[in-house]
Amino acid sequence: MMALVYFERQSKTVSANAGNNLRLLAKKNGVQIYHGIDKLLNCRGNGLCGTCMVEVFPAKPEFVSPPTAMEEKKLKNYNNPNLRLACQVKVHGPMRVKTYPVELYASSTTSAPPVTL
Template sequence: MNESVTLTVREDGAETTIEAERGAILRDVLRSHGVAVYGSVSRVANCGGRGLCGTCGVRVEGAEGGSIPAAGLHDAAAKRWGYPRLSCRIRVTEPMTVEVIEKVVWGQLRPE
C-alpha cells in the first residue's frame, strides 16, 4: 500500500487540501481533483505531460523550503530564476503547497 501525501492547493484566492499517492506526478494529481493547471487554449493543445510545452506551470513550496528536486532543463531554470515550475515534472514525495497560476493565452501568465 502506498503512503499518501498532503497537498495544499491555492487557486483563485481559495485554499484546499488534497491527498496524493506518494510518487504520483503533480499534474495528474491536480487534474484528477479538478484543478485547472492549463489555460483555455493549452487545456486542449498541450504536450500531455511530457515537459515540452511549458504550459502546466505552478508555484511550489516544499516542506523543506523548496526541496522538490528539479527534473529537466526547464524545471531547473524555473527553480533557479523563480518562475513557475512544470507540474508534469514534479513527483509528489513530501507535503507541499501548490499555487495554481492564472493563465490567459497558451501557458503564459497575465502581464503585471
C-alpha cells in the same frame, strides 16, 4: 507515505501517495492547471510546452523531486526557484501549489503589463 497537497488558488487540499505526478494528481482531483487555450493545446505531460507551469512550495526541499533537465531549459529565464512544470514534479511530502501563475505566464508571452488574480 501519504502527503497533503494544497492547491492555493482553488482552496483545495488533496491526498497524494509518495511519487505521485503533480499534473496527474491535479487532473484526478478536478484541479485545473491549464488556462485559456492551453486546456486543449498542451503536450499532455511530456514536459515540452511549459503550459503546466506552477509554483511549488514544499514543506521541506526533499518533499519534491528535483527539477528535470527539461524544466531547467523551459524555466531558465524566470528568476523563481519555486517555478516547476507540474508534469515533471513528483510529490514526496506535503506542499502548497499555486496553479497558473498568470502574472508570470503573461509576462513571458506579451509585452502587456502583467495581470494578477
